[in-house]
Amino acid sequence: MKKLNKDIIIIGAGPIGIACALECKKRNWNYTVIEKGALTNSLFNYPLNMTFFSTSEKLEIDAIPFISNNAKPNRNEALEYYRRVTTSNKLNINLYEKVVQCIKNNDHFDIVTSKAKYRAKKVIIATGFYDIPNLLNVSGENLPKVFHYYKEAHPFALQDVAIVGASNSSVDAALEIYRKGGSVTMIIRGDSIGERVKYWVRPDILNRIEEGSIKAHFNSEIKHIDQSEIKVQTPDGDVTVPNDYVIALTGYRPNFKFLEAAGIKFSKDEKHIPDYNKETMESNVKGLYLAGVICGGMETHKWFIENSRIHAKIITKHIEAAFS
Numbered sequence: 001m002k003k004l005n006k007d008i009i010i011i012g013a014g015p016i017g018i019a020c021a022l023e024c025k026k027r028n029w030n031y032t033v034i035e036k037g038a039l040t041n042s043l044f045n046y047p048l049n050m051t052f053f054s055t056s057e058k059l060e061i062d063a064i065p066f067i068s069n070n071a072k073p074n075r076n077e078a079l080e081y082y083r084r085v086t087t088s089n090k091l092n093i094n095l096y097e098k099v100v101q102c103i104k105n106n107d108h109f110d111i112v113t114s115k116a117k118y119r120a121k122k123v124i125i126a127t128g129f130y131d132i133p134n135l136l137n138v139s140g141e142n143l144p145k146v147f148h149y150y151k152e153a154h155p156f157a158l159q160d161v162a163i164v165g166a167s168n169s170s171v172d173a174a175l176e177i178y179r180k181g182g183s184v185t186m187i188i189r190g191d192s193i194g195e196r197v198k199y200w201v202r203p204d205i206l207n208r209i210e211e212g213s214i215k216a217h218f219n220s221e222i223k224h225i226d227q228s229e230i231k232v233q234t235p236d237g238d239v240t241v242p243n244d245y246v247i248a249l250t251g252y253r254p255n256f257k258f259l260e261a262a263g264i265k266f267s268k269d270e271k272h273i274p275d276y277n278k279e280t281m282e283s284n285v286k287g288l289y290l291a292g293v294i295c296g297g298m299e300t301h302k303w304f305i306e307n308s309r310i311h312a313k314i315i316t317k318h319i320e321a322a323f324s
């Protein structure tokens with residue numbers, strides 16, 4: 001297989017990978033974005049009816065206007081926006097090509113994908129965290145009735161559904177399924193609904209729980225999942241709850257194995273923060289940059305589009321100095 005030579009390879013075509021591509025394009029660099037799925041694959045896999053907590057201008061890249069019907073855009077509007085930014089700027093993006101290896105050899109990087117081999121002077125990893133769910137690690141988790149992603153409510157009408165977690169995703173799913181005729185039980189490890197739940201959604205979930213239309217077990221964990229029921233450990237002892245589906249929305253994590261294989265080091269604590277220079281976004285591997293939400297390690301709430309879109313300009317400014 002012939003090796004393709006590039007100045008820059010960007011791994012991941014999420015909002016931040018696209019922002020990096022725009023900056024490379026402006027400088028006429030020989031760059032390619034390699035994306036294993038569809039364009040903005042994480043956003044594509046979000047719940048169909050999700051609304052962003054950010055207003056649309058906070059999701060803009062390079063100040064290209066993002067017009068949405070309401071102040072806070074929905075998934076379809078965001079897909080439309082990032083798609084239009086990509087097509088109207090004719091960005092170089094290879095879709096459905098997975099990067100399996102990225103190794104530094106002397107002054108360059110050798111990148112192996114599912115379709116080709118590349119040699120690049122610099123690499124930007126913007127692979128996010130949405131591909132690997134945090135598992136419950138309980139018996140029965142591999143049954144087909146257990147999901148770690150939520151798309152829409154209709155399949156769960158008239159069904160007993162357990163939702164694990166108390167974050168925005170869990171709360172949105174619980175409310176939506178309840179309103180489409182599902183019987184919802186939330187299993188929550190802490191003693192309350194998550195602090196970061198959207199302020200306009202919070203009263204809704206609290207009231208539904210208080211009136212009993214959505215059941216909630218706080219300080220509780222699923223212990224076992226069966227075909228027709230689940231066992232839940234609660235402060236009052238174990239309870240058995242009738243169950244057709246489990247939706248475990250317990251967060252996601254970056255692909256640490258991939259990053260480690262690329263030579264990236266991490267903080268030794270449970271946060272597992274990758275080693276990078278905050279001024280330049282360059283990792284401990286010279287010439288290898290990190291961009292977007294991947295920078296948070298296990299702290300996946302720390303970075304989002306709003307505050308990480310700036311990474312694209314920081315990185316390309318640093319590369320520009322190295323190239324000149």
Ligand SMILES: Cc1cc2nc3c(=O)[nH]c(=O)nc-3n(C[C@H](O)[C@H](O)[C@H](O)COP(=O)(O)OP(=O)(O)OC[C@H]3O[C@@H](n4cnc5c(N)ncnc54)[C@H](O)[C@@H]3O)c2cc1C
Pocket residue numbers: 011012013014015016017034035036037038039040041042043046047050051052053054097098099100126127128129130131169258291292293294303304305306307308
């Ligand atoms: C439900 C939900 C709501 C959110 N709401 C907001 C909000 O309102 N405001 C906000 O600012 N943020 C929000 N976020 C966070 C934000 O959407 C993400 O932070 C954003 O997608 C991060 O962009 P990114 O480009 O860093 O990563 P991603 O968008 O995750 O992009 C990473 C890309 O890399 C690709 N990839 C991964 N591995 C490989 C590989 N080996 N080879 C090739 N490609 C690969 C993936 O397929 C993916 O397309 C929300 C997140 C969720 C889950």
